[in-house]
Amino acid sequence: AQSVAQPEDQVKVAEGNPLTVKCTYSVSGNPYLFWYVQYPNRGLQFLLKYITGDNLVKGSYGFEAEFNKSQTSFHLKKPSALVSDSALYFCAVRDERYSSASKIIFGSGTRLSIRP
Amino acid sequence: KAGVTQTPRYLIKTRGQQVTLSCSPISGHRSVSWYQQTPGQGLQFLFEYFSETQRNKGNFPGRFSGRQFSNSRSEMNVSTLELGDSALYLCASSTGTGSYEQYFGPGTRLTVT
Numbered sequence: 001a002q003s004v005a006q007p008e009d010q011v012k013v014a015e016g017n018p019l020t021v022k023c024t025y026s027v028s029g030n031p032y033l034f035w036y037v038q039y040p041n042r043g044l045q046f047l048l049k050y051i052t053g054d055n056l057v058k059g060s061y062g063f064e065a066e067f068n069k070s071q072t073s074f075h076l077k078k079p080s081a082l083v084s085d086s087a088l089y090f091c092a093v094r095d096e097r098y099s100s101a102s103k104i105i106f107g108s109g110t111r112l113s114i115r116p
Numbered sequence: 117k118a119g120v121t122q123t124p125r126y127l128i129k130t131r132g133q134q135v136t137l138s139c140s141p142i143s144g145h146r147s148v149s150w151y152q153q154t155p156g157q158g159l160q161f162l163f164e165y166f167s168e169t170q171r172n173k174g175n176f177p178g179r180f181s182g183r184q185f186s187n188s189r190s191e192m193n194v195s196t197l198e199l200g201d202s203a204l205y206l207c208a209s210s211t212g213t214g215s216y217e218q219y220f221g222p223g224t225r226l227t228v229t
Contacts, residue, residue: 034217043120043206043220044159090159103149103172104218106159 002027004093006107013081014115021076021110023091033074034092034104035065044090050074061085081114088112118143120209120221128227134195137224139207141188145219147171147212148190150182153204153223162205165190166212194226202228 003026013019025031032051036044048059055067065076074091091107121140129135141148149172150162161174165184184190194201204225208218 036220041222043222044208044218046217046219049217103161103164103174105161106151108158 002093002095002105004091004105004107006089006091006110008110009108010111010113012113012115015083016080019078019081019085019112019114021089021091021112023074023076023107024072025074025091025093026072027093027095029095031074032094033065033067034094035059035063035074035076036090036092036106037061038088038090038109040087047076047089083114083116086112086114120207120219122205122207122221122224124224125222126225126227128229129197130229131197131199133197134193135197135226137192137194137205137207137226139190139192139209139221141190141207141209142219145209145211146188147210147216148184148188149208149210149218150190150192151206151208152176153206154202159206162192171212197228199228202226 005024007022034049035047037047038044047063048057050057050067058064063078065074067074089110089112092104094104123138147166149164152160162176163182164172168184179195182192204223206223207221210216210218
């Protein structure tokens with residue numbers, strides 16, 4: 001069975017500092033991995049995805065994520081945090097082995113707070 | 117392209133009533149998924165429809181049902197509402213094939229009193 005874990009409920013970072021939001025996953029086949037962001041009273045917005053290829057994936061708003069197969073992780077990163085990055089972040093995974101028929105599983109979410 | 121739209125945005129119902137929520141996906145997208153989001157349980161998958169057929173289902177009681185029309189628009193119905201059904205219901209649209217990412221609507225905030 002596939003699963004995804006976000007071990008930190010909350011991450012607090014000072015503006016201008018680098019940030020990391022952690023995500024680990026478990027699938028039987030190869031993973032499709034995603035990051036989404038949710039601002040207050042809004043739906044989720046797609047940030048980036050890993051399918052195959054380069055382990056470092058670049059996405060929207062200056063975010064990037066690093067796929068690490070040996071550690072089954074897909075951490076979200078940004079070199080310099082902005083106050084406007086404060087939001088709820090979700091990691092998600094889908095098992096490639098079951099192609100389009102497998103559902104996407106979301107993590108529990110990490111609340112990112114950037115202080116000025 | 118227009119984004120995913122959900123109607124209504126806010127809804128207040130009383131226990132025992134039923135409710136129907138609507139979702140219009142991005143043009144050309146054939147898959148619509150529904151999620152329930154609550155502070156305590158996070159984001160929980162309800163079901164996915166692809167080309168008018170339910171393709172995946174989460175672990176929700178039979179009071180939760182859905183359907184998809186030939187134009188890919190989808191509706192979700194909850195019968196015999198309970199207080200615990202109060203949540204943000206999110207609809208997500210995707211192509212439904214390959215390594216697809218999902219695009220979410222703004223959600224319907226349902227309050228059951």
